[in-house]
Amino acid sequence: MAAEPAMRPTGETVDAVLDRVTGPRRAEADDLLELLGEVSGEEPVVWAGRIVGFGEREYRYESGHGGREPLLAFATGSRQHTVYLANDFAGRWPELVERLGTPRTSTVCLYLTRLTGVDCEALRELLRRTLDATGTDVTGETTGGSAA
Secondary structure, X not given: OOOOOOOOEOOOOHHHHHOOOOOHHHHHHHHHHHHHHHHHOOOEEEEOOOEXXXXXXXXXXXXXXXXXXXXXXXXXXXXXXEEEOOOOHHHHOHHHHHHOOOOEEOOOEEEEOOOOOOOHHXXXXXXXXXXXXXXXXXXXXXXOOOOO
């Protein structure tokens, strides 16, 4: 029998996952929860035991590998928030990333130590553009954020 993929809804409650974090980041997690829910129009679901995802899509690479992932997602840890965005979002929309201040980025992840001082309209626009991008290419190379 094949093992379950790590990136899948796990059935945990969103509050249980977010309550693992205390202090100001816990309240900020509620702000992210509201923002991503508003932009996506979807209910939050816990993926992989720690990621709060909104909506879902299937993807398949040309190699045949594929899976499922949330359309929008974030994870909050003791040191930072990780927001999962479209592939190469920093290269695609550098003007929006610049408006966020000096966040760290990777191919699909935006790392925010705190939300204080973050331009929430720029973050909202990054989320909207990610949502638009993830819906456009579901059979070829994934264009959306990947929380895996």
